[in-house]
Structures are given as structure tokens and as C-alpha cells.
Amino acid sequence: MKRSTPATLVAVSLLIIAGLLVAGCTDTQETPGDAVTLNVFTAASLTGAFTDIGKAFEAENENIKVVFVFSGSQDLRTQIEHGADADIFVSANMKHMNTLKDSGFMVDDTVAQFVENCLIMVTPADNPAGIEGLADLAEPGVKLVIGTKDVPFGDYTRQLLDNMAADPEYGEEYRDAVMANVISEETAVTSVMPKLTLGEADASFVYKSDISKDDRDKLKRFEIPSKYITENPIYPIGVLAESTHKAEAESFIAFVRGPAGSDILTDYGFDPIPVEN
């Protein structure tokens, strides 16, 4: 190999630095034409619905561009607490929203509960473990995937199992046997679905809305008796106090809660909560 001279080294280094400076100075935040970019931090379970809502909203508001960050609510909260640049936070449960509200991250009067969801049990369509109901989950050898205790759908799953354990028909042994069948704990519902559609897992508890249109034929759904449900998951939405585009953010929230948004949400299996007057 040819040895490079100090002169070429300096030249290359200067080029790199110049490149970095140019990149640093270029404003990548705003797109030309005074368009406003809204960063919407959205719970992963709303991925499908909000992607559609975003497109519909952008079609009506040409000067506003909606950029979504989809992840677990807890993860999004951590990102916001550590300074992520968000305009709107959509959480899959009240806990994370309330924590942010209490620490002053939210514009309090914009925070509202806007949809309700419900937990269901799902198996692959061909149902390899032959599951016919909740009772079968305790059979030895059933491969179950659930959420970790810190993510909402995992928390609701544990709540459900606790309620069933309190019922003599199932009892504590049922809960223990089900928990012993867990092969993996996932931090987001998005990593549960492939395990079911690939047939690597036999069953899981997810939200009704988690089943995308594409997956509806690949999965079998089981409703959960309401007596074992303490409360249904409620999703809050709100504007961040640090947002520089509060008016646009509020118009996005109004759109989500308006007829167009509600139709899309219903289509994805959510139950929209009407705006209080």
C-alpha cells in the first residue's frame, strides 16, 4: 500500500470536518415552503390506525407534515423525559401519561382520553396447540408469549390472570401453570405478532386492535369473559409543553377525535371515546 503523506491526511481530515460542519448547519427540521413537522410519539399498538390517520390529516392540511415515532409507551415516555423532540404523546395507558403530566411535560388541558381497547386471546389460525378457551392455556407444553410486566398489554395480561386466579373455577394453580408456559416476554406487541403468525408460539394476549387487517386470516381470536376484566385499556393523547407547534398539534388531535379519525380507529378495532362538551 502507498503511504499517505501528512499533506493528504490533513486534506482528508479537513474535508471530513468541512462535511460535518455543512451537515451540522443544514437545518433538517423544517421542510421548505414553511411546512410544519409534527412529531407524534405514538404507542406501538396504534401503528396501523395512526399511519392511516396521518395520511388523511396530511391530505387535508398540506402545510403540516406528521412524523410518527412508534414504540412501547414506556419507551416513548423515557425518550421524552430525556429530551426527545415530541409535539404529541399518545400513550397506551394512563400511567405513563400521568407521570409526564405530573412532571410538567404536558399541556394539561390538552390531555384527553380518546379511545378504549380490550384484551383478547389469540392463537395462530391453524391453532397448533388445539386451544379452545382460556382453560387450555394451562396445559403442559403450550407455548405462550406475553408482554413484560412494565408494558401495558403485559400488565393487563397479569391483571386478567390474577382475576382468574381469584375465581375458584380456575384458582392459583391455573395462573402458575399459565405463567410456567410463557416462553418469552416481549416489550412491544409488534414483536408478539410475528411469533404467532410464524407459528412459533401457540397463544398470546393482545389488544383487539393489535390484529392488523393482513393478520386477520392468520390468527384466531377469543374474547375474554367480562367478569375477568377489571378495566379496559384507555388511551390518552396530549400536547407536549415544549412543543413549538401547539396549534397544529391541537388541530391534529381534533382530527383524530373527529369523524374521519374515529372511523379509522373503529376500523382498526378501537372504541373511540366521544369528545366531552
Place this chain on the structure above:
Amino acid sequence: MIFTLLVAVLLSLFLLFVTIPVASLFLRIAPEAFIRSLTEPVVLDALSLSLVTATISTVIVVIFGTPLALANARYDYPGRDIVDTLTDLPIVLPPAVAGIALLMAFGRRGVVGQYLDLFGIHIAFTTVAVILAQVFVASPFYIRQAKASFEAVDRLYEDAARTLGASPWTVAFRVTIPLAWGGLISGAILSFARALGEFGATIMFAGNYQGRTQTMPLAIYTTMQGDLDAAISLAIILVVISFAVIATVKVVTRRKF
């Protein structure tokens, strides 16, 4: 003069870039919180699972990798370049690719897994899957290093042993391997370190279950959702181990055997 100055500036900027994040880990947690985290089951389970699986996968890599490295260093056979390329592949493959590939092969509906399933053998989402993922991603680190150290052994010694009547086994175990020892050890340590840090392939292929498949990197990812102290403590442990690994490799490769 300008050159020296420029090098110094670039060097210190880069050093800061590397050290500040690592130092921040230590600054973001009180010593008491760190010690308290060390007694938490999630931390202890992850630590012991990681150490056990990384050790087993390193042993597997050494057992399978040493003959391969020796053969590729000493013999020219048709297709050697292909073997070399294949063994190096996991270094450049993103771990997510390794994860989905392993799942497609050994998952319950996988190319191989569907037949294993007939015998009641399940690999995906077990501790075995953790080890397979680690072997897959960590093996090149040992094999490359081992091959290089075998190539560095002067053939004169092997020829001398052979002319004195030594069998191929004796030549390998009494001459070649002892002469390549330093390189083999450092290769094994690097492979161990890579196995310890494995994340992407593990979470996709082995899942995430405390005490069974939740290794330290997975535990960091999971506890970050709730218990930041535990996540930082695990991260600190991994930093310390990684530092020890590099230091050991430096010492081992410098020493003459």
C-alpha cells in the same frame, strides 16, 4: 506543526466522544443504588445466564473452530476460499439477520426445526437457542484469530517434529498449538466477549424470558422500561467485563510463549 495540532485535536475529540458516554453510566447511579441492584433477581439471573451461555458457546466455538482454522491455515483444498468467506460472514451480517435466519432454520416451523419438532426437540425460545445465537455471531472472532496464529507458526518446527517421527496428532498438540497459544487464547476471549454482548439474534431467536433466555443485554433492554437503576447496573458490569477482556487480550498477545 499544523499536522500535529490537527491530530491532537481529532484524537482528543474522539477520546471524549468514547469516554463521556461510558463515564456517564458511572455518574448516573449512586453507589448504594448500584449495590442494591446487584441483589435483584433480574440482574443476578441475567448475569449468571450470560456467563454460563457465553462460556459454553466459547467452548463450542473452540472445539469446532480450532480444526477448521488449522485446516484452512495449513492445507489448500478446493473451496477453501468459500469456507473462509462463510466462516467470516457472521461478522458483517447484522445480528437481526442472524436472528431471523436462525429462526427460519431452527424455529418450530423452520427448515430444520420442523423435523426436530417431530422428535419433540424444541430449540427456539430456549437456553439452547441463546447458545446457538452466540456461537453463530461469535465464532468468526475466534476462527480468524486462530487461523492467523496458525499461519504465523513456522513450518520448520512442524517439519522437524515430523521427520523425527511425530504423528499428526503429536505435531498439532505438542508443536503447532503451543506455538499459537497466545493467539488462540486472545481469539477465544474476543469470541467470549462478543457472545456476552449478543443482543439482536438472541431476542429474535431465543426470546426474552428471565432466567432462561434473558441475557445481560436483553435484561438492560427490558429493565430500561421500568427499573433504570438495574439497567445501568447491568451496563456497568458489561463495561467492566469488556474492559477486562481488552486488557487481557493485550497482555496475552504481548507475552511470548
